[in-house]
Amino acid sequence: MDKRVKATLVVLITCLLVAGILYAVIKTGPDPDISDNTTPTPGATSSVTPDPTLPAETPADTPEATEETTPEPVEERPGHLVRTDYENYQPNESGEIPIIMFHRFLEEYDGKDKEYTTTFREFEALLEDLYNRGFRLISMKDFIECNIDVPAGTMPMVFTFDDGTPGQFSLIEENGTLKVNPKSAVGILMAFNEKHPDFGLKGIFYVNMDIGDNTFKGAGTLKDRFEFLLEHGFELGTHTWGHINYKTQAKSAEDVINSLGKNQKAAYGILPDLEFYSLALPYGSLPQSDALKAYLREGTYEDIHYRHQSIMAVGSNPSKPSISPDYNPDYVPRIRSQGMEPVLQDLTWWLPKMTSDRMFVSDGDPSTIVVPEGRKDRVDTSKLNGKTLITY
Template sequence: MGRLKVVTVGTVVVAVSATMSGCTSGNDDSQGKDPKVAAAVKASAAAAVQANLIKTKTAAAAKVKANELGQVPVLMYHRIVDKPGNQDDRTPEQFRTELERLAAEDYVAVTAAEYVTGRMDIPAGKHPVVLTFDDSSPSQFELDGTGAPKPNTAVAILQDVAQRHPGFRGVGTFYVTRDMFGKTTPEERAQVLLWLVGKGYDIGNHTHDHLSLRGKPEKTVNAEVAKGHRLITSLINAVPVTIALPYGNQPNTKEWALKGTSGDVSYNYGGVFLAGYTPAMSPFNKKFDPLGIPRIRSMDKKGDCARFCSVAWLDWLKANADERYTSDGDAKTVAYPKFKAPFMLMSFAGRSLPY
């Protein structure tokens, strides 16, 4: 003799056929202890919870128009000085003005390492921006006698803007060379790098001697990159995740800059940064190329920079908001409008959240 037991969990209904061992008084408590029934109920409950969670996340992503397949501005800075000596220099006032603009337009600073690894944990509706500093100039970072960043250095200005705009984050990536912020002894160099890493900054390789890698044989490229890699790892317990090529010049075979060995030093980076001149693709986008990630030079709209430097590109991203990376607020998912699905990098498919 048998009967059909119906168990309702949320919106999911599970039907279980139960076999009775004989005539009873109608009180069949043994069925409540059937492991198959319990497993089915548990699975149904979990499925209902998961479906509801996805529905909630999808609605939240749609509300902020999340587009985590969009473009990310990677800004490139060199010296921050009162009297610029070339087109790469910026004054402290110009640098501060640009940071204030980024904060006002809902950008959140992330490091180059966070960007290339897809670990950009920023609030919903916000946009990532990667701040990169080449050549490790003292104008970028130097400590005063109290152990604080000297006024008007890039770090001091960035820390101040982040304090005024708490959601902005005072972080960036420094691509260091042997100049190492003007420090000469290992102790002094270690001190500045440890301070930066301790505050959430990222240290990247810019090669030891800042020599162009274009046209060099593989052995020479490997040696130059490895020497810069050792410079960092010999001072702090942190392995650089990215490299910025001197002058933006790629070697004859692009992969040589990304991965190689020289002597007892091996390197394997998550991304290779160039010197210009467009926004970069999301690391979740099929168009993302870790062998050549573009950066944008910080400069006003004049000359060539009328189209290809920071002010011009930030204007363009503001006017074309649907092209810009916009976060859904959940670092575990990659949210985007359904029509952009063909651009999703399949290695991140497990985190996909189309809406």
């Protein structure tokens, strides 16, 4: 074949091959239905049948596809834990609850009332110690109702203050505004609660209304002082009119009724809805007859009816919870705080003995009562008041 003819054929064949390749590329280019954005069209379905032998694809990290897990424990609010892994921390809501009794607070010890005086420095140190040991404050009302709302694994405690002294609480005036005195038990508690909000800002103050404006003596009126305490979550109880010693001074029903009715009537004169629902017995004293003791619980003075849901003793040990078959609301034990001189069974004596295997250990949920299986007989189910009993 002529060389020129051969060269022409080669050129033609090459051109045909190139044209074929270009056509194939254009024909098989990117599918116009597929884009770089992988978000599927709403309502669209895939035409591809998945291979059942292959593992399912992991969904994209969208809110709908995140794995649903329940953290353990659950933190419902800062510092507050609810736990259901009972075997791990062993809650016992049939255990004992310490109720602490305070009297005088001073900057420096003055040599008086050695058993009943606490300095502010000692109180600050005590709060740190109690917090680190796992105690948390509850109100007297919550104690009575066993409405224990403290973090899981912690132990409830009640603070009580007798006599209404200014070291316990007083107000000062700054630039025309009434403020809590920082050199008072309440002032120290409020400052501590700012550092540890889960500790609780609770306590009940038992007052003698016959001393009038000398109650929490300081700035403001008695009404101002009572309102401040109540607005900040504290409570007020009765300590009798005249700080009566029931053992030696209560000779008749009238003596008992007057001591309590007068106190309640005076409270209504300050705040019309201030009902004293708890009584702290002066000196821990009781009338000598059962007939007179009944008037400690309730009675009527003139047109005033009083009724006490708890009657507090003086000293000496932690209390049974109110759901216990052994709980006696007519004589609830308290532990005195250590004064300038230690006393047998005061708080310092008790602290090493108040271990988690003895005390009320919370599960964090006030609507349940959780106890080990072997201690369910320590719960009076008639007192649960709608709460659920759980054993483990």
